[in-house]
Amino acid sequence: MPPPIRQPDRATRLLSAAERDGTHCVWCRRECTGPIRATTDHLVPKVKGGPSWLENEVVSCGRCNRERGHRSPADWFGECERRGWSPDLDAVVGTLRSLDRAIATRGGRRRARPYLAAQLRRLDRLRTDRNRLAS
Template sequence: MPQLPRPARLDGAVTAQGGRCFWCGRAFGPLVPPTVDHVVPRARGGPSWAENEVAACHRCNAQRGHRSPVEWLEECLRRGWPVEVAALDRVLERLDAAVGERGGQRRARPYLRGQLRRLAGIMPEDGSRQG
């Protein structure tokens, strides 16, 4: 299945997220443009697939750097941002399914599975927002 071009994938992520940063919840606009954030960082073998991309504000994308998604989620929660724990779980599960279908991603697989296990330990029973 061919991937959409990166700008189209970003537009799709912005729409799916209701025009807000995946991590801090700030609304995108002229002063807060969206950027592509790889949930499993490229440095950890994360692919440039729609399943591994969310829309994030520049501040979140830059401050996160190569931190793991669960580590950054925990930092967002400490900051009191309205990050949705269940949303990260859905993204990681969707990516895991895509890797299973498409194959490859030798470096990303164990990293992704570790993140899912770690997230399961902090996931609230109802998957509600925290903060």
């Protein structure tokens, strides 16, 4: 086992995620203020070996976090679009990439690696297709 990684507490990580990606929910893009509570959503779910690191966490409203459950980021991304939302692909892909780098640097997390690689492939393909359509 690699040595444990010292991470800031959850409230601090949530603030850092908001500084990185903005204070909107990455899934439905609602601003997380007032009654819309900001929560920490694990992109690679804990049950898939995803760590509680800033590199695996995004800002999500309580509703999206709850409804997503253990669904994969790519599956839930598609579901958000079916609902007519505009999920933040850049924030999701950017965070997954930083997780990929963090795992490469820190080691461990064997269970999360193939899951993460598959998610990055799916979401990168989606982004490439979008960019091609946009240009």
